[in-house]
Amino acid sequence: MQATIYMGSKCNLNCAYCHREEDERETGLSANLLEQLKKQDNLTVKFMGGEPTLYMDEIKQVVAALPKAKFAICTNGVNLEAYLPFFKKHDFLVCISFDGGKNSERGFDPFTKLIDYPKLAVSTTLHHGHTDLRSIITSFAAKERIIGRQLSFFPHFAHATNDANDKYALSLGDADYILKQYKNMVGSFMEQRFKYGVLNFRYEGMFTGLLKRYQANFDYGETYCVNKNLQKYNTKGESVTCLYIRDEKLTKNWKAEQQRVLDDNFPECKYCPVYFMCGGGCLKSKSRDIECYINKELFSWFKAEYEKWKGASYAD
Template sequence: MEKLTIYLGSRCNLSCAYCHRVADAKEPSISEGLLRYIRKKKNLSIRFIGGEPTLYMDEIQKVVDAAPGATFSITTNGVLFGKYRSYFLNHHFHVCLSFDGSHESLRGFDPFQKVLDYPWVAVSCTLYHGNTDFTQILKSFAVKEKIIGRSLSFFPHIMHVTSKENEAYALNREDYRNIVRQWEDCVTELVEGYEKYGIINDRYMGLFWGLYQREQAKYRFGETYCVNHRVKKCDASGRFFTCLYLRNQALPEASPIGRQKRIMEAKFPRCWHCLVYPYCGGACIKSRQHELECYFYKRLYTWWIAFSKQHRKAIDELGGVI
């Protein structure tokens, strides 16, 4: 299945201080060229992002109408989720809600204030300086589970320093050390608990999945997490990019990996022979702290490679559960 991520635009009804998107002076609408591209695809998975994508529902509907056989997902802050719930349900959208779990939220909105009656929900949790304590985050998740009446899996991603505006929330080396240690501890508890007792701790499955899916990725040099042989990323006009949040390096539709490979060769030649590149895809190639992110991924995935060899059977069984 081919995966396409569409960046609809930069408008947002919240203002998270750590956000790494850069706004366009003029935002494009969904182009006829992009709709033609989508109509040609027979087996497509489409993900909508922003800004806040629910502010672009007219554009989303154009894409959905053009791809009746596709699967859809959306990453949203949840402010307008109730308004569009029925539409998402009717079109089988997988909805990823943003919730960081910090005791002092920078988002200004809590998407988990009442019973959540929706079958396909994930949670995106951003780790930034000041929000790296897994115990605190998991406590927050546990509180929300009692309110919404369902379990939540902790699926974190790290914030990326892309400007002076968000560098105050940059993760430092000590933050990364702590994140790796906690990640290792949680996944070890999950896997060894499953081996001993056959019990799956759902709370840690997001952390496990974050490692397991990268193991399956097998990125080749020139591919990144954002753009690879499975995933392409474009804006509403149908232009393809290395990164949708910055959109300052365009890629040709026909051979995006070839162009991206030349970019990687020029900027990060050491990635070519790195043991963990097949897992991390070169980290965030737009981050102003690429060296620190590289340090983080090397530590995390080097541990995972050794750990997975020792627990292969359990890991594959858990991977099959998701």
């Protein structure tokens, strides 16, 4: 079970495409949250923000309260060096935001010197004006020579949720370009892996991301953000449908509640052949039609290709 905690809205960067909504007031860590987490078995706790390293006192409280849990954090890397000893002591998976390519929307480069840390991942945001995957991957290779370790590429899409970040929404042209690149790169990865036993590290993250979606097997009412293996919380201990726009709280009947949301707003999801991979997509996005188009095309293609290779006699 994974519990993802939204620590708060404070951030030391100001990425223009970010879709988090500010908290009117931040209440700090609650005893209710800790009690809920203590009830979970085989728990992984993931810390998100804002920038979660601005809430390290609260993070340390959670870690101390859950000695058997595993931990992960998603950070922009500004404070990384200061807290690496703590992360190493408690075996954190550290995921750093880095967009690569010629993109400079974040205004900070986390990869300017050697990073001595074994469990490192990278999250990359694709948005309008930033969809050239080959350019991004090339910039990753250059960074590897600086930090002294390999970087895998785990892309995700920016979600346009308000007027301020609307210009970063993917267009139909962006969608087709992304689909073409994904099919070429992941298709190449699967052929090399299953036919020749060669693992292409550059595309492994893209393949792994799709494989996890294929294996998710969402039931109707489970979404990508809240499902049988993942719950999202604010620091009060309230379960929410979305970390970034926390306007809907969920109860123990969360699955039925999310079914009603889908029935009322996105009835086409109920009979979609790739819902088991998609989980309804981003329920808060203003550009949901484009994201839905990408998911239908990409997931349908991946399902067919993966099952073809998986069923072949030389597949592992």
